[in-house]
Amino acid sequence: MIRTILVVSVMTACIVLFITYAYAAPSSSAAAKGPAVTVYMQGDSMRFSPATVTIHRGQTVEWQNLSSTQTHNVVDDPSLVTNPADAKLPKGTKPFSSALLREGSTYEHTFTVPGIYRYACTPHEIDRMVGTVIVK
Numbered sequence: 001m002i003r004t005i006l007v008v009s010v011m012t013a014c015i016v017l018f019i020t021y022a023y024a025a026p027s028s029s030a031a032a033k034g035p036a037v038t039v040y041m042q043g044d045s046m047r048f049s050p051a052t053v054t055i056h057r058g059q060t061v062e063w064q065n066l067s068s069t070q071t072h073n074v075v076d077d078p079s080l081v082t083n084p085a086d087a088k089l090p091k092g093t094k095p096f097s098s099a100l101l102r103e104g105s106t107y108e109h110t111f112t113v114p115g116i117y118r119y120a121c122t123p124h125e126i127d128r129m130v131g132t133v134i135v136k
């Protein structure tokens with residue numbers, strides 16, 4: 001009798017585990033909601049890499065500074081750049097900008113409006129540290 005209860009309990013536990021796993025699997029892949037792409041501020045070069053990325057509407061771009069000596073930022077705000085052509089946004093979208101990012105620091109922005117976004121790193125705009133996000 002006890003043996004039967006034990007067997008049934010173990011079987012139930014296995015079924016519960018299987019169902020939990022089966023249902024958890026799709027949600028964990030849906031949880032891969034992190035950035036669609038990472039743009040690096042490479043070493044000490046004044047460049048975004050890749051300089052142009054293409055994503056779909058609703059996706060997020062992450063920027064990460066890899067430089068131990070240079071702080072960089074991500075600015076898509078015509079009022080904050082020297083040359084307004086370095087900060088372009090589709091009509092009806094709000095400007096955005098990060099703080100100055102130290103080594104290892106990241107900044108994320110989610111793009112909800114399709115179009116072409118041109119942004120700059122303001123300390124290195126003069127070095128042509130500019131990038132483009134194309135949102136389909």
Ligand SMILES: [Cu+2]
Pocket residue numbers: 046070071072073121122123124129
């Ligand atoms: Cu920079």
